Amino acid sequence: KMPRNLIEYIPFGILPLDLPNQSEVDELRSMYGNTPVVLSIMRLQQQEKRVFDLLMVIDRLRNIYDKPFIYLVVGDGPDRHRAEDLVHSLNLGDYVKFTGYMDDIKFPCSIARAFFIAGIEDLVGVAGLQAASVGIPIVSLQMDPEWSGPDSIFFNSASQDVLAAELHQLLVDDIYYEERSRYSVSVTRSTFSLYQMAASYSRL
Numbered sequence: 001k002m003p004r005n006l007i008e009y010i011p012f013g014i015l016p017l018d019l020p021n022q023s024e025v026d027e028l029r030s031m032y033g034n035t036p037v038v039l040s041i042m043r044l045q046q047q048e049k050r051v052f053d054l055l056m057v058i059d060r061l062r063n064i065y066d067k068p069f070i071y072l073v074v075g076d077g078p079d080r081h082r083a084e085d086l087v088h089s090l091n092l093g094d095y096v097k098f099t100g101y102m103d104d105i106k107f108p109c110s111i112a113r114a115f116f117i118a119g120i121e122d123l124v125g126v127a128g129l130q131a132a133s134v135g136i137p138i139v140s141l142q143m144d145p146e147w148s149g150p151d152s153i154f155f156n157s158a159s160q161d162v163l164a165a166e167l168h169q170l171l172v173d174d175i176y177y178e179e180r181s182r183y184s185v186s187v188t189r190s191t192f193s194l195y196q197m198a199a200s201y202s203r204l
Helices: 022-031 051-064 080-089 125-133 160-172 174-191 194-202
Strands: 037-041 070-074 096-100 112-119 138-142 155-157
Touching (some): 037 125, 051 080, 051 112, 051 138, 051 160, 112 125, 112 160, 125 138, 125 174, 138 160, 155 160, 160 174
Parallel strands (some): 037 070, 037 112, 070 096, 138 155
16 A cells, blocks of 8 residues: 555646637637537537536526527537437527537637536546636536535536526626636646646656
8 A cells, every 4th residue: 555645646737728819709609699608528428428417407507597598519429319319309409509529629618608517526627627728617517426525626516406507607697707717717727737737747
């Protein structure tokens, strides 16, 4: 057994995204009707990414947010057709748009009001960290039934109603959105910076 004083956790490090220029962002926004965008970037597989559960949260959000919005799902995977069928059965076709796989995520991130993902504990994946690096608030469906971390790095909950309420507040409350946006940038710089990771390794 390794002594505890020889174990050090080093968070994964990322470089911030380089966003497109403003004219490209404006053009992309217009493609989606200049409405708020909730973004997910993930492999479309229920067992690992809980894509159906995320869609159920979006259905709840639709019921409490009385304006148009887009849930933009970037990625592909074995459960895409089942996810599309669920969107159809829930009558979410006006809200949910599947893009398929995209090599460069800076474009969808440039128009996102919130990044929505399923994760274990505080893990939100590389795409989630990249989104946070440019100020997108993170909302995570908690997949660990035993997780009760009171000081979570990013907002997370196992409750679909709580998640829908958080997304709703990010859409309607500009002050709250700006606060969470600044936090996303701050935490990625202080905890998930590539330079911080390199420095931590150099101290080993």
